[in-house]
Amino acid sequence: MKTQDFIQQKLTNFKDIFPGLIVCILIGLVAKYLGTLVPTLGGATIAILLGLLLGNTVLTHKKLHKGIRFSESNLLSYSIVLLGGTLSYTVILELGVSGVSFIILQMALTIAFCLFVGKQLGFSENFRLLMASGNAVCGSSAIGATAPVIKANDVEKSITITLVNLTGTILMMILPFLTNLLYENETMLSSALIGGTLQSVGQVVGSASMVNHDVLKYATIFKIVRIIFLVFVILGFAKLKKDEENHDAELHHKKPNAKIKIPWYVKGFFLMCFLFSIGFISENISLGFKQISNYLEIFALAGIGMSVKFKDLMKAGLKSGVYCLAIGIAQIIIAIILIWILL
Known part of the structure; x- marks a missing residue:
């Protein structure tokens, strides 16, 4: 040309x-x-x-x-x-083994809950995977990163981002009352509940700010560690979808494609995280x-x-609302149990 x-x-x-x-x-x-x-x-x-x-x-x-x-x-x-x-691997050290274990288990159980309950409610696999990544990791950023990997369409991506953000906004206003009720705003326990549960960084900052400055600092660290694990969630979902494609190919006597294509922005995210961690940035x-x-x-x-479009939201309907409510409640319950066991 x-x-x-x-x-x-x-x-x-x-x-x-x-x-x-x-x-x-x-x-x-x-x-x-x-x-x-x-x-x-x-x-x-x-x-x-x-x-x-x-x-x-x-x-x-x-x-x-x-x-x-x-x-x-x-x-x-x-x-x-x-x-x-903006993320450094060194923040993991600030939480210790128990804090990181809490985050890994919280994310894994949230993903499992989203996939299982979503299936029972009859939602598509792509919709369930997007809801899982958005709620378990970092809201719209996680959904935006996951959607191309699992080949989700624009309607699925848009609706899940809207639902996850609205759910997170509601939880953002509820959690400060819970931290006061359950933990009397003790720093690490309150930080784990807020930083380990809420969907976006902004929601974590907003909610933790309603408690105190120390909770704001450590809740943000809990959240940052969750975001660092975004890469592994995406790769896991990519492998899941690729295994399904290969299985379908075998059923139709086609040659399976075992290669997982990692999106450029995931590679970029990981590279930038590494460069910041070693002090290059x-x-x-x-x-x-x-x-x-x-x-x-x-x-x-x-x-x-x-x-x-409103018509798409109407199609999602009451069932989506029930799904979001169930996920929000489950996240809080899972976090409270894990905090009691690990922290």
Whole structure:
């Protein structure tokens, strides 16, 4: 392809993307500002709700679709890579064996619960896997990272992100009362309940801030360790789907493909995490990565909200609400039991 043709194609692609991208950015900026006024909701949840409202009413023009698609997919991928540059493996040492064991078991049991109960309720495997990753690891970032690996469609991804964020927002306001009731706000136990349960970093920060500064610090560490394990959850789900594909291929007398394709953003996340851990990425640069990552996630969530249609949510219906409620209650109960045993 000639250089001139290549540039022309890129300009055409940019023109197609620009309208929807600008809309998502504007919604995200408004949501970010409103999140500072209403911290109990936070910018992420507000971005989804605004996107959901506007995407089903006044912002429905077809010219916005490509930009919205770009925002919800590409921007979230970039956010995930930059997030890796804010995480250090050394934080694992701060929690010790009992703290890390708590996180691993909490994540494993949450995933098992999501998959089992979701199957009993008749949800598709992809929907269950997305709910499992979102609730067990880090909300929308985990869902965005998992969706391409398991070949989930946009409707499944958008609806699960919306449901997981709404569930996390409700739990965010409940957990400070529970930590006071159960543990009298003791630092490590309260931190484990909040940091080991809530879906997004913003929700952890918001909830822990309602308790005290020490709980905020350690709850964030619990959450960061969960995010570090995101790579292993994705690889596990990828292997699960690949094994199923290979089994289907054998049944149809086709040659199985045993290779697991790891998405570029997962590799990028892992690499950035490694570079920050060895000190190649400075604290100041990491802070910049964190801020940029947060903005990109907000813009992506605005696009995700705009992609969710009311008719799709209606199809999900009461059964999805029951599913989310069951997961939230199960996460709290599992965490309380594990805290009693391990911490």
